[in-house]
Amino acid sequence: MSISLSRVPQIDGAADILSDEALAFIEKLHQKFAGTRDELLAARAVRRKQYSDAKRIDFDPETADVRNGDWKVAPAPAALTDRRVEITGPATPAKMAINALNSGAKVWLADLEDASTPSWDNVIDAVLNLSAAAHGNLAYTDAKTGKSYALRTDAPLATIVVRPRGWHMVENNVIVDGKPAVGALVDFGLHFFHNAKALAESGQGPFYYLPKMEHYLESRLWNEVFTFAQAELGIEHGTVRATMLIETIPAAFQMDEFLYELRDHAAGLNAGRWDYLFSVIKTFREAGEQFIVPDRADVAMTAPLMRAYTELLVKTCHKRGAFAMGGMAAFIPNRREPDVTAAAFEKVRADKTREANDGFDGSWVAHPDLVSTCREVFDSVLGDKPNQIDKQRPEVEVTPEQLLDVASAPGSVTEAGVRLNLYVAVAYTAVWLSGNGAVAIHNLMEDAATAEISRSQIWQQIRNKVVATDTGNTITAELVANILAEEVEHLRGEINDEARFAAYYEPAAKLIGTMVSGRDEDFADFLTTPAYELLEKEYVTKP
Numbered sequence: 001m002s003i004s005l006s007r008v009p010q011i012d013g014a015a016d017i018l019s020d021e022a023l024a025f026i027e028k029l030h031q032k033f034a035g036t037r038d039e040l041l042a043a044r045a046v047r048r049k050q051y052s053d054a055k056r057i058d059f060d061p062e063t064a065d066v067r068n069g070d071w072k073v074a075p076a077p078a079a080l081t082d083r084r085v086e087i088t089g090p091a092t093p094a095k096m097a098i099n100a101l102n103s104g105a106k107v108w109l110a111d112l113e114d115a116s117t118p119s120w121d122n123v124i125d126a127v128l129n130l131s132a133a134a135h136g137n138l139a140y141t142d143a144k145t146g147k148s149y150a151l152r153t154d155a156p157l158a159t160i161v162v163r164p165r166g167w168h169m170v171e172n173n174v175i176v177d178g179k180p181a182v183g184a185l186v187d188f189g190l191h192f193f194h195n196a197k198a199l200a201e202s203g204q205g206p207f208y209y210l211p212k213m214e215h216y217l218e219s220r221l222w223n224e225v226f227t228f229a230q231a232e233l234g235i236e237h238g239t240v241r242a243t244m245l246i247e248t249i250p251a252a253f254q255m256d257e258f259l260y261e262l263r264d265h266a267a268g269l270n271a272g273r274w275d276y277l278f279s280v281i282k283t284f285r286e287a288g289e290q291f292i293v294p295d296r297a298d299v300a301m302t303a304p305l306m307r308a309y310t311e312l313l314v315k316t317c318h319k320r321g322a323f324a325m326g327g328m329a330a331f332i333p334n335r336r337e338p339d340v341t342a343a344a345f346e347k348v349r350a351d352k353t354r355e356a357n358d359g360f361d362g363s364w365v366a367h368p369d370l371v372s373t374c375r376e377v378f379d380s381v382l383g384d385k386p387n388q389i390d391k392q393r394p395e396v397e398v399t400p401e402q403l404l405d406v407a408s409a410p411g412s413v414t415e416a417g418v419r420l421n422l423y424v425a426v427a428y429t430a431v432w433l434s435g436n437g438a439v440a441i442h443n444l445m446e447d448a449a450t451a452e453i454s455r456s457q458i459w460q461q462i463r464n465k466v467v468a469t470d471t472g473n474t475i476t477a478e479l480v481a482n483i484l485a486e487e488v489e490h491l492r493g494e495i496n497d498e499a500r501f502a503a504y505y506e507p508a509a510k511l512i513g514t515m516v517s518g519r520d521e522d523f524a525d526f527l528t529t530p531a532y533e534l535l536e537k538e539y540v541t542k543p
């Protein structure tokens with residue numbers, strides 16, 4: 001066997017998850033698909049340069065027949081016909097998994113990607129929890145308080161849809177043919193191997209969310225993975241269903257193609273807001289002032305480029321018989337601030353009302369307390385119907401110019417926005433390094449997408465010598481370094497724990513300081529790539 005492990009985590013059941021049979025399955029996935037994955041990642045960089053130089057992306061003339069063709073995706077299985085509320089969150093620890101399953105949401109997006117730090121222990125614990133849930137025996141007792149958590153029996157549990165890591169991430173603890181494994185194939189392979197038969201028999205899957213894709217050939221690769229995996233384990237073709245996140249700007253021009261490539265296994269598309277804006281910045285970061293994104297707090301979903309993106313998504317999905325899933329409501333209720341909480345709930349309600357009226361079939365929330373608000377909004381529009389795929393949008397016509405119309409987005413670039421971006425990027429990355437990928441910051445549940453847009457905005461602002469409207473200062477590397485130092489000291493005071501600060505916040509600040517330099521060599525495609533190397537540099541117990 002040309003697959004090996006760095007270690008087996010010291011977690012009950014880990015050895016069973018990492019059985020020889022499971023590893024042999026992962027090895028087969030790599031031997032068949034890892035080479036294609038490497039080629040597709042290399043092609044991303046070439047295309048990005050082409051887009052940036054042209055200051056434009058267009059609908060691909062070579063796939064016009066797909067966009068103009070009369071075809072639909074496979075009909076949805078019963079467990080996925082009603083998705084009006086989806087709660088998102090990591091699959092570890094078990095307590096969070098149980099709370100998500102018990103939340104009253106129709107679907108739980110079990111996130112092994114942006115809301116999860118991919119430490120080896122976290123990866124295996126997540127698979128253990130998902131396996132226990134698939135077999136109906138997930139439970140947890142808090143060792144400190146003695147409080148027990150169990151799956152509810154008085155109401156339906158959320159249907160689980162697993163989000164593996166994106167194609168770009170590796171798993172350093174699994175070595176295949178002398179190279180780190182593909183994180184996506186490890187996540188999918190372990191989950192599918194241990195749970196596909198049980199989920200298929202119960203009609204509950206296996207279902208997946210596919211992140212970060214930039215080209216329809218990447219969705220074709222997933223389709224090939226699903227087809228092979230089902231045949232290998234004797235699962236009926238088409239049992240797997242996947243919802244793809246349209247969270248990159250190139251993907252917005254290939255929505256039909258994404259669905260077409262996965263049509264036997266496709267369930268729908270999702271509008272991934274913050275990652276989408278991050279992708280706009282990343283793709284056009286050197287392309288000039290027409291692509292300067294205002295302070296991220298100013299770019300609402302009502303901005304023209306965001307409206308174009310979501311309207312096209314609903315039209316495309318419903319034309320093809322697929323579900324259109326709305327974006328994240330990240331607010332976390334705070335009982336100590338009732339006025340702030342009430343105002344935030346109204347914003348969430350307005351956002352979900354817009355989505356429901358536009359034709360979305362459901363939407364995301366990050367906290368159980370928001371489930372009822374989202375459900376009420378979609379109930380009022382759907383009534384007794386499980387979805388509104390029948391709501392076609394033939395009047396929607398979206399042009400490349402509309403999708404790329406960054407210049408009309410309301411708001412401006414401010415020094416206060418720079419300061420907030422630095423604070424959030426360092427605070428999130430520090431907690432991520434400590435092992436937690438879903439982080440509460442200023443009453444919002446943040447994941448990696450927030451840090452990505454924060455650090456990429458500052459790089460873009462430095463590179464393009466943007467002038468802050470609130471101070472008149474040009475945003476330079478020196479100005480950013482000074483603000484970063486101040487925000488790091490601010491965080492030091494908030495944390496008030498020197499050992500923890502040194503272990504996580506200092507390396508996070510150093511990493512962010514490098515990544516916002518405005519220099520080409522410092523712009524990593526994904527923050528989590530260098531952060532993962534920090535995470536894996538030494539396997540030690542930290543404070």
